[in-house]
Amino acid sequence: MPARNGASYIDSLKQMNPSVYLDGKVDSVIDHPAFAGVIRSYADLYDMQEGEKQDVLTFEENGSRYATSFLVPKSADDLVRRRSAAREWAEYSGGMLGRTGDYLNAALTALSQARDWFAEADEQFAINIENYVRWAKESDVLLTATVGSPQTNRAVSAAEQGGGETTLRVVAQDDSGITVSGARMVATNAPIANEILVMPQTVLRTGVDDKPYSFAFAVPSDIEGLRLLARRPLAYGNSEFDEPLASRFEEIDAICVFDNVLVPWDRVFLLGHPAKSNAMLTDTGATALMAHQSVTRTTVKTEFFAGLLVEMAETIGIDRYGHIQDDIAQAIMAATMGRSALRAAEVDGKINEYGFFQPDMAPLAAIRTWFPRYFQTLPETIRKFGASGLTALPYESDMSGEIAGDASRYLQSKTLPGRDRVHLFNMGFDAAVSSFAGRQGLYEYYFHGDPLRMASAYLASTDTSDYRDLVERMLKRTREF
Numbered sequence: 049m050p051a052r053n054g055a056s057y058i059d060s061l062k063q064m065n066p067s068v069y070l071d072g073k074v075d076s077v078i079d080h081p082a083f084a085g086v087i088r089s090y091a092d093l094y095d096m097q098e099g100e101k102q103d104v105l106t107f108e109e110n111g112s113r114y115a116t117s118f119l120v121p122k123s124a125d126d127l128v129r130r131r132s133a134a135r136e137w138a139e140y141s142g143g144m145l146g147r148t149g150d151y152l153n154a155a156l157t158a159l160s161q162a163r164d165w166f167a168e169a170d171e172q173f174a175i176n177i178e179n180y181v182r183w184a185k186e187s188d189v190l191l192t193a194t195v196g197s198p199q200t201n202r203a204v205s206a207a208e209q210g211g212g213e214t215t216l217r218v219v220a221q222d223d224s225g226i227t228v229s230g231a232r233m234v235a236t237n238a239p240i241a242n243e244i245l246v247m248p249q250t251v252l253r254t255g256v257d258d259k260p261y262s263f264a265f266a267v268p269s270d271i272e273g274l275r276l277l278a279r280r281p282l283a284y285g286n287s288e289f290d291e292p293l294a295s296r297f298e299e300i301d302a303i304c305v306f307d308n309v310l311v312p313w314d315r316v317f318l319l320g321h322p323a324k325s326n327a328m329l330t331d332t333g334a335t336a337l338m339a340h341q342s343v344t345r346t347t348v349k350t351e352f353f354a355g356l357l358v359e360m361a362e363t364i365g366i367d368r369y370g371h372i373q374d375d376i377a378q379a380i381m382a383a384t385m386g387r388s389a390l391r392a393a394e395v396d397g398k399i400n401e402y403g404f405f406q407p408d409m410a411p412l413a414a415i416r417t418w419f420p421r422y423f424q425t426l427p428e429t430i431r432k433f434g435a436s437g438l439t440a441l442p443y444e445s446d447m448s449g450e451i452a453g454d455a456s457r458y459l460q461s462k463t464l465p466g467r468d469r470v471h472l473f474n475m476g477f478d479a480a481v482s483s484f485a486g487r488q489g490l491y492e493y494y495f496h497g498d499p500l501r502m503a504s505a506y507l508a509s510t511d512t513s514d515y516r517d518l519v520e521r522m523l524k525r526t527r528e529f
């Protein structure tokens with residue numbers, strides 16, 4: 049059943065029974081109000097695969113249609129196709145949905161091509177990853193992933209957290225598979241995902257002690273022994289008018305506690321190779337394909353904020369002021385840089401050693417290292433523009449009741465009647481003031497890891513010789529005078 053629709057996604061959740069804890073054990077994720085809005089949104093995304101955008105969101109292969117996020121790129125044009133599909137989904141939520149299936153499908157697509165890389169560790173791992181990705185593509189399952197160790201004591205290594213008792217590790221292995229225990233922090237959407245990709249721990253020291261912590265595997269989110277400890281929901285059950293973003297796009301993060309979980313061998317992709325574990329995503333080109341999706345999403349998100357700034361400024365008549373124009377211009381420039389980086393990455397891509405067309409990482413790395421901190425300025429600017437207007441927001445129900453007259457008189461703006469202006473500013477509230485907005489800021493800040501350490505890694509992986517050479521040449525010229 050390739051390229052699923054919304055009903056098939058919902059059916060798949062009905063057939064699953066994950067152990068989710070959210071103020072008590074959740075009987076049924078599908079019936080729990082905390083997940084209703086986001087499940088509906090994900091179902092909408094899958095329905096789009098059959099709608100008028102079918103040709104963008106899916107591709108044909110051997111008579112079947114598959115999600116475009118599984119298209120193995122062979123040219124720059126294929127990367128454009130992948131970006132167009134990622135854009136369609138990102139536009140649906142203004143980039144607020146951060147864990148849409150296309151992100152990890154990008155990783156799987158790259159991993160499936162790197163059989164030789166896996167075979168260097170063990171031929172069976174190469175077979176396992178190929179089979180798993182074929183199955184994931186055929187069934188179009190929704191995946192999430194988890195990489196991090198519990199935050200016990202960051203002054204010591206992942207393997208030493210909590211005396212070695214907290215970080216997820218292999219505790220046994222036999223003919224049936226590996227048994228793992230410990231926790232991973234965190235997996236967004238784990239309660240509503242079909243599968244959890246347990247990626248290699250970042251970053252191991254590559255010593256022998258790290259072997260039990262070095263692995264990659266995938267499990268269904270309802271596998272026996274896995275408990276998902278969800279955080280409190282940040283949507284308050286109000287109407288979509290009152291909570292235009294939170295009511296639809298609240299993706300709940302969950303700690304994954306593995307209590308002696310048996311992972312069958314056919315779902316193990318790597319085991320006991322700390323150095324390879326550290327390099328799995330970069331060596332195989334998975335990082336580049338994932339970044340191509342995530343920069344597409346964050347560019348759309350920047351465009352959404354730019355649009356919101358323009359609308360808010362215009363409606364309350366502040367668009368004439370220089371500092372307001374400067375802020376809007378900054379957001380538009382940021383979106384333009386995102387689009388330009390994507391185009392450069394596509395045009396300058398190359399066929400990699402595993403035979404697929406890999407986007408050039410340099411522009412993607414620049415944007416993904418810069419964006420987490422830049423993003424924090426966008427909600428701040430919404431708050432600056434909206435000021436008290438972001439608190440003058442009566443409930444939708446009150447605006448049709450006895451205070452309807454007050455709302456239409458006192459909440460009207462230069463261009464909008466009261467109700468429409470409140471609707472727009474509710475969007476601003478959800479993007480910049482609400483609990484949902486706070487979590488969005490946190491999410492973007494840490495999406496790729498700690499942005500400060502990412503910047504150090506970015507610098508370490510960047511050849512600075514051309515920059516230095518330029519200075520040297522200029523120094524030389526002044527010496528000659």
Ligand SMILES: Cc1cc2nc3c(=O)[nH]c(=O)nc-3n(C[C@H](O)[C@H](O)[C@H](O)COP(=O)(O)OP(=O)(O)OC[C@H]3O[C@@H](n4cnc5c(N)ncnc54)[C@H](O)[C@@H]3O)c2cc1C
Nearest residue numbers: 193194195196199202233234235236301490491494497498
């Ligand atoms: C909302 C949200 C959703 C997430 N969803 C997912 C998900 O779906 N899947 C997933 O795998 N992960 C997810 N994450 C986890 C994310 O990958 C991590 O937050 C990120 O990698 C940072 O790790 P950490 O949270 O353990 O922070 P820490 O490593 O504990 O860092 C905390 C602070 O200490 C500083 N610090 C710690 N150690 C050092 C050091 N050695 N040197 C310098 N400074 C240091 C950091 O700069 C930072 O300021 C999510 C995180 C958030 C916030």
